[in-house]
Amino acid sequence: MRHLPPVILRKTSLVDYPGRVCAVIFLPGCNLRCPWCQNRELVLAGDSAKDSTEGGDFIPPVEAMALIQKRKTVLGGVVISGGEPTIHPALGALVGEIHSLGLAVKLDTNGMNPSRLKELWADRASRPDYIALDLKLAPGRYRELLSGPRSFDPAAALAESAALLRDSGVEHEFRSLALPDAYFGAEDIKALAPLAGGSPWNVRPFIPGNCLEPAWNSLPAAGEKETARLAEMARRKARP
Ligand code: SF4
Structure with a gap:
């Protein structure tokens, strides 16, 4: 906890943890750069040499935990997102601290750091109770999302994380976004299906607004029909 940067806290959410009223802790920084990302400030905060998490909606993690502790009787869990x-070595300590309040933990991840997932698994206190892993593009296209010089193989990392999840016994889901201009389509679903295996795989529509790449804000939201078509493909491919 001492080594975590300032975070953003959403005190209550009814939609981020299936079946539970939850709080959401957003941690800054990311090892990908998805142009459609809606968490622009959070991702860019991790880039800045200066501490750009000072002020604004960012608060120290101890303050976030104190607020969660006060509300623990109305919460069923806490989502850790970004x-x-x-990317934060102190993630396990944060999960453990939330567990010590008697609250369940859901982790949202892009799957690019399977070693950290293994670390979390290694101890019951730091093991999340639910994990949502994004399947963003066909694995062969993930290099389009890297933020700088290649320091790892994103397709290999994704495959390893997906396998960890499938074999973990931890409740989980895979998630994809229906993107505009067929940027994410049937070929991506086919290529990703082996990673999802028989696990739940949900497809939601992209909604423009605060995109990391501003040009994406002028693209149309994914249509209902197209989203439903991809969701049905994901459902069938995930459960052949
Ligand atoms: S959408 Fe992409 S860039 Fe944004 S937080 Fe998730 S992985 Fe990072």
């Missing part, structure tokens, strides 16, 4: 939470 940015990408697994």
Whole structure:
């Protein structure tokens, strides 16, 4: 906890943790750069040499935990999201601290850091109770999302994380976004299907607004029909 940067806290959410009223902790920084990302400030906060998490909606993690502790009787769990939470070495300590309040933990991840997932798994206190892993593009296209010089193989990382999840016994889901201009389409679903295996795989529509790449804000939201078509493909491919 001492080593975590300032975070953003959503005190209550009814939609981020299936079946539970939850709080959401957003951690800054990310190891990908998805142009459609809606968490622009969080992702860019992790880039800045200066501490750009000072002020604004960012608060110290101890303050966030104190607020969660006060509300623990009305909460069923806490979601740790981002940015990408697994880039932070102190993630396990945060999960453990939330567990010590008697609350369940859901982790949202892009799957680019399987070693951190293994670390979390290694101890019951730091093991999340639910994980949502994004399947963003066909694995062969993930290099389009890297933020700088290649320091890892994103397709290999994704495959390893997906396998960890499938074999973990931890409740989980895979998630994809229906993107405009068929940027994410049937070929991506086919290529990703082996990673999802028989696990739940949900497809939601992209909604423009605060995109990391501003040009994406002028693209149309994914249509209902197209989203439903991709969701049905994901459902069938995930459960052949
Ligand atoms: S969508 Fe997720 S993985 Fe992509 S840049 Fe935003 S926070 Fe990172």
